[in-house]
Amino acid sequence: MTKAADIELAAVSKVYGTATAVHAISLKIPAGTYCCLLGPSGCGKTSTLRMVAGHESVSSGDVVFGSANVTDLPPAKRGTAMMFQSYALFPHLDLVDNVAFSLKMKGVDKETRRAQALEMLKLMHLEPYASRRPAQLSGGQQQRVALARALITKPEALLLDEPLSALDPFLKIRMRAELKKLQTSLGITFVHVTHSQEEAMALADLIVVMNEGRIEQADTPRTVFERPATAFVARFMGDHNVLSGRIVERTADGLFIEVVGGGRFFALGTAPVEDESADIAIRTDHVRIGAMPADGLGFDGIVSNVEYLGAKVKLTVTTAFTDEFTAVLSDAAFFASPVRVGEGVTLSWDQPDSIVLGRIVK
Numbered sequence: 001m002t003k004a005a006d007i008e009l010a011a012v013s014k015v016y017g018t019a020t021a022v023h024a025i026s027l028k029i030p031a032g033t034y035c036c037l038l039g040p041s042g043c044g045k046t047s048t049l050r051m052v053a054g055h056e057s058v059s060s061g062d063v064v065f066g067s068a069n070v071t072d073l074p075p076a077k078r079g080t081a082m083m084f085q086s087y088a089l090f091p092h093l094d095l096v097d098n099v100a101f102s103l104k105m106k107g108v109d110k111e112t113r114r115a116q117a118l119e120m121l122k123l124m125h126l127e128p129y130a131s132r133r134p135a136q137l138s139g140g141q142q143q144r145v146a147l148a149r150a151l152i153t154k155p156e157a158l159l160l161d162e163p164l165s166a167l168d169p170f171l172k173i174r175m176r177a178e179l180k181k182l183q184t185s186l187g188i189t190f191v192h193v194t195h196s197q198e199e200a201m202a203l204a205d206l207i208v209v210m211n212e213g214r215i216e217q218a219d220t221p222r223t224v225f226e227r228p229a230t231a232f233v234a235r236f237m238g239d240h241n242v243l244s245g246r247i248v249e250r251t252a253d254g255l256f257i258e259v260v261g262g263g264r265f266f267a268l269g270t271a272p273v274e275d276e277s278a279d280i281a282i283r284t285d286h287v288r289i290g291a292m293p294a295d296g297l298g299f300d301g302i303v304s305n306v307e308y309l310g311a312k313v314k315l316t317v318t319t320a321f322t323d324e325f326t327a328v329l330s331d332a333a334f335f336a337s338p339v340r341v342g343e344g345v346t347l348s349w350d351q352p353d354s355i356v357l358g359r360i361v362k
């Protein structure tokens with residue numbers, strides 16, 4: 001493989017007719033990074049990936065690889081390869097010819113391209129199936145053919161659009177591990193579009209959370225999990241309760257908000273002085289059941305749902321200011337004093353577990 005290059009997006013926008021799908025996003029993906037573009041349907045992930053690939057024109061802004069501005073270069077001249085969701089394999093060609101296809105287009109002679117295709121098939125553990133057609137393979141094997149076909153051009157970056165979505169849950173997890181291993185061994189940049197938080201957490205060095213055509217946060221999985229930047233990220237990642245309220249007091253290390261329906265809560269962090277309200281996040285797995293602590297970080301509510309998840313138990317609690325406050329308890333903690341739907345509980349947490357969230361300026 002050739003060496004990887006940094007990928008940089010500088011104020012890149014995509015406008016379709018009158019609708020803006022991507023709003024002037026800026027992002028740097030360091031060479032050799034496994035980057036996941038993560039967000040709900042329609043947030044602009046695929047448009048962004050296609051602009052990096054050159055399959056979609058950029059409405060404004062620049063796409064830069066290393067020191068080269070590639071904004072107006074066609075896909076084949078960018079040093080990237082794309083792997084599509086549907087794999088887009090040719091049904092009438094055997095695996096060797098599928099994998100060798102782009103070399104054929106480049107005019108590489110038959111013997112050389114067959115030898116290189118066989119080499120790629122070997123890397124993907126598909127050599128025994130070289131003369132089969134795609135329909136004679138399992139979903140996981142087809143995915144590896146698509147990978148081999150993308151990698152044969154020796155790209156600096158591989159762009160993957162929902163590469164695991166066609167696989168069953170078991171295979172998805174296995175292929176996920178294979179993708180990560182492959183990226184590590186090749187040392188090239190992978191940019192992978194997904195709407196699965198779990199997939200992004202498992203794979204990425206850099207998670208880029210997108211919402212309505214904007215980047216809400218670009219950071220390591222651990223930072224996105226522990227320090228979500230905005231209410232959207234906290235809700236989308238699903239590991240935090242988000243409460244919004246009026247700022248009633250500011251202290252040296254945090255602030256108090258008052259939530260509609262009652263409840264005064266402290267969170268660590270700051271909000272701009274001009275803000276009258278703030279969003280705060282509380283880790284679902286750091287919430288306890290028990291008596292109210294002296295610092296008052298907690299509330300009384302009624303259990304509205306209990307989900308047994310094996311090693312964990314997820315409780316949903318309703319109170320005056322929210323219908324859906326979540327506490328994720330270890331099975332041991334839950335079964336030490338189990339509660340049922342309809343019972344009253346006191347939930348509490350420690351000061352470091354509630355943080356002030358930022359807001360995106362639109």
Ligand SMILES: Nc1ncnc2c1ncn2[C@@H]1O[C@H](COP(=O)(O)OP(=O)(O)OP(=O)(O)O)[C@@H](O)[C@H]1O
Pocket residue numbers: 016017019020021039040041042043044045046047048195
């Ligand atoms: N060719 C197009 N013409 C007009 N609008 C488009 C086109 N492609 C995408 N869009 C719109 O742009 C927005 C972003 O689409 P995009 O496919 O980038 O989102 P996405 O996050 O990848 O979604 P999904 O996960 O559903 O694929 C959507 O509102 C979509 O309807």
